[in-house]
Amino acid sequence: MRKRLAILASATACIAALGAMAGAAAVAPPTLVSAPSPFANCTQIGPGGTNYLNAEVEPWVGVNPTNPGNIIGVYQQDRWSDGGARGLVASVTHNGGATWSRSFAPFTFCSGGNVGNGGDFERASDPWVTFAPNGVAYQIALNFNGSDFDNAITVSKSTNGGDTWGPLQTLTRGSNPLSQNDKESITADPGNSNFVYAVWDRSRFPSDQASFNALHAFSFRGDILFSRTTNGGVSWEPARTIFAPKSNMFSIGNQIVVLPNGDLVDVMFLGHGSGGQRSGWEVAVIRSTDRGVTWSAPITVSSVQAVSVTDPETGEPIRTGDILPEIAVDRRSGALYAVWQDARFSGPPLGHAFAGIAISKSTDGGLTWSKPVQVNQRPDVQAFTPSVEVGSDGTVGVTYYDFRNNTSDPNTLWTDYFIVRSHDGGATFGNEEHVAGPFDMKTAPFAGGFFVGDYEGLATIGSTFIPLFVQANTGNTANRTDVFETTASP
Numbered sequence: 001m002r003k004r005l006a007i008l009a010s011a012t013a014c015i016a017a018l019g020a021m022a023g024a025a026a027v028a029p030p031t032l033v034s035a036p037s038p039f040a041n042c043t044q045i046g047p048g049g050t051n052y053l054n055a056e057v058e059p060w061v062g063v064n065p066t067n068p069g070n071i072i073g074v075y076q077q078d079r080w081s082d083g084g085a086r087g088l089v090a091s092v093t094h095n096g097g098a099t100w101s102r103s104f105a106p107f108t109f110c111s112g113g114n115v116g117n118g119g120d121f122e123r124a125s126d127p128w129v130t131f132a133p134n135g136v137a138y139q140i141a142l143n144f145n146g147s148d149f150d151n152a153i154t155v156s157k158s159t160n161g162g163d164t165w166g167p168l169q170t171l172t173r174g175s176n177p178l179s180q181n182d183k184e185s186i187t188a189d190p191g192n193s194n195f196v197y198a199v200w201d202r203s204r205f206p207s208d209q210a211s212f213n214a215l216h217a218f219s220f221r222g223d224i225l226f227s228r229t230t231n232g233g234v235s236w237e238p239a240r241t242i243f244a245p246k247s248n249m250f251s252i253g254n255q256i257v258v259l260p261n262g263d264l265v266d267v268m269f270l271g272h273g274s275g276g277q278r279s280g281w282e283v284a285v286i287r288s289t290d291r292g293v294t295w296s297a298p299i300t301v302s303s304v305q306a307v308s309v310t311d312p313e314t315g316e317p318i319r320t321g322d323i324l325p326e327i328a329v330d331r332r333s334g335a336l337y338a339v340w341q342d343a344r345f346s347g348p349p350l351g352h353a354f355a356g357i358a359i360s361k362s363t364d365g366g367l368t369w370s371k372p373v374q375v376n377q378r379p380d381v382q383a384f385t386p387s388v389e390v391g392s393d394g395t396v397g398v399t400y401y402d403f404r405n406n407t408s409d410p411n412t413l414w415t416d417y418f419i420v421r422s423h424d425g426g427a428t429f430g431n432e433e434h435v436a437g438p439f440d441m442k443t444a445p446f447a448g449g450f451f452v453g454d455y456e457g458l459a460t461i462g463s464t465f466i467p468l469f470v471q472a473n474t475g476n477t478a479n480r481t482d483v484f485e486t487t488a489s490p
Contacts (some may be wrong), residue, residue: 016083020119030436030484033091033100033468034475036418039079042086043111046122048146049082052445054481055090058453060110060128061468064161065190066135068461069096072162073468074127074139075198075453075483077104079445080146084123087111088141092162097485105156105165107141118154118168122146126454129162132188137162138196138233140186149177153184153200157233168449171227172200172239179204181225183324183454189291190331197292198227198236199254199266204244222269228292242266243286248273253324260334264288265366267327267338272299281306283325283340285366301325301360307343307353309384309449311442312403313410318441319449320384320401322355326455330390330425335363337426338369339386339398345374354379357386357400361426375420378404387458389465396422397465397488398429399458405438413450414438417469419488435486436471443472443480452481463490 013266034056045051056075064070071093076085088110093100106112106119113119121143129139137158144151145360152173156165172181184200204221224243229236243251250271256264270284283301288294309318325340338360343353356379360373375398378384383402406414416437422429444450456469465488470481 005149026489027433027435028142028487028489030486031097031484032482033073034075034089034483035102036479037086038089038102038104039078039110042110044122045086046146048080050080051086052079052081052480054478055079055445056483057085057350057445057451057470057481058127058229058342058455059457059468059470059483060455060458061457061466061485062106062129062131062137063459063461064135064137065093065133067161070094070161071097071459071466071485072129072137073457073483073485074129075470076127079447079451081445081447083447084125084142084144084146086123086424088124088127089484090129090139090162090165097487101163101320103163103165105141106168107154107156108142110210113168117236118170119143121150121152125183126182128185130186131191132172132196132232134193135161136193138186138188139165140184140198142184142200148175149180149251150175153181153198153239155186155198155236168234169233171236172225182251183254185255187258189258189262191258191260193264194230194232195291196229197256197264198232199256200225201254202252221245221248222252222271224254224266225253225288226266226292226332234287243298244310255325255327257327257329259329259338260331261364262291263365264292265327265336267301267325269304269325269340281283281323283338283360299366301338302358303341304340305344305353307355309355309382311413312406317449318384319447319454320355321386321454322384324454326386326388328388328390328396330394331392332394334365335425336366337388337390337396339375339388341386342372342383344372345347346379351359354382355384357383357398359388359398359426362455366481366485373426375404375429376400377420377429377450378402381406385453385456387456389458389460391460391463391465393463393490394425395463395490397458397460399435399467399469400454404479411442413441415441417471418489419465419467433488435467435488436469436484439471440474441472443474443476445480464488
């Protein structure tokens with residue numbers, strides 16, 4: 001444990017320590033960072049589906065640039081089968097992962113929310129956290145109720161590394177059933193502590209309020225909304241639309257990265273078409289050269305061959321990040337990397353398509369993108385829910401789950417988590433490194449499929465990668481999932 005602490009104490013110490021560890025295993029054993037639910041006795045949870053007490057899903061992670069030993073991982077706590085969780089919890093370490101504590105912001109009734117502080121909601125979802133260069137952390141949430149259509153996007157700030165969280169600041173709130181917010185993210189500008197950017201999508205349904213189908217079809221438009229602070233979180237600008245399609249298009253999974261010159265690039269999945277299903281999906285970006293004041297039209301990264309992930313024996317659905325791309329930037333060169341699920345790499349002669357992991361690169365700020373290449377190295381099994389980051393030395397790391405160790409037993413679905421790295425700017429990737437598993441995915445909460453998260457966390461300290469991810473606790477229905485952290489050293 002002392003060796004692990006020394007590795008994570010600072011980026012400089014990390015590199016020095018790793019130099020002495022040549023020949024040692026690159027991926028450390030996972031460390032448990034979640035704990036029994038702090039919301040177990042909460043009764044203000046409203047009606048809904050099944051609540052999975054003690055189940056944590058969908059983590060994100062941030063590292064304090066002023067103290068790399070300070071890491072915050074945020075995740076949904078006590079997931080509901082029909083959406084959201086009782087609250088969002090932050091696991092916090094100040095000693096590089098030797099010990100972890102837990103805190104939470106008042107995003108819901110269960111976590112201290114009320115009418116006075118803006119957290120008067122039954123559920124929260126889509127946790128995200130980011131650190132500004134001065135060490136201030138920002139956490140964002142989608143807040144909503146299971147009993148009505150009231151929903152909001154709110155932000156909380158921490159000035160002590162995640163030990164406590166400040167009052168909520170509401171970026172948007174409304175109760176129109178035909179205009180719902182979803183899939184928000186937050187990004188602090190790594191070059192200027194005054195600027196933090198929030199982005200999300202908002203469904204824009206038909207004006208026929210009486211139409212039941214308006215809530216269930218995909219023939220609608222999905223805008224991108226944006227807000228920012230220019231004064232370190234003292235105040236936030238009013239939310240505004242930065243992409244409003246005039247045809248049947250729908251944006252989801254928006255996520256901003258900041259280039260070394262301060263330009264912003266927002267990645268998304270962009271759906272096209274009408275009716276009950278999309279006629280096509282693509283990964284796209286929009287760009288801003290003035291810190292978010294104005295934005296470009298969408299630029300296509302790649303079309304997507306979408307395919308569902310299912311249990312190979314039973315056909316039961318697995319809920320994955322199938323319509324959520326991830327993006328990362330090399331802070332040295334400005335190169336951009338986007339990853340997503342894609343079935344283009346399988347099919348004949350395999351006989352049918354499998355979800356795989358695609359990556360594309362841009363070296364001109366997102367204006368043009370390379371032809372996608374496959375990252376996962378077992379195209380004969382389904383791979384899903386990728387994350388991507390770039391180390392300080394330019395190494396590209398991608399994490400994902402797959403089913404390579406599954407058996408023919410229809411009662412189990414053995415799942416593993418992997419990382420693969422590229423040392424030549426994404427041109428080639430080395431051997432896959434096992435991070436965790438196998439675990440039985442069928443123990444996970446069922447929320448539109450067996451569910452550990454629409455995304456998983458990945459950060460870096462120097463050239464060391466920090467995965468934060470969920471495993472199911474095989475067979476333990478009282479504690480179905482937990483969040484784990486590990487280090488993948490050079």
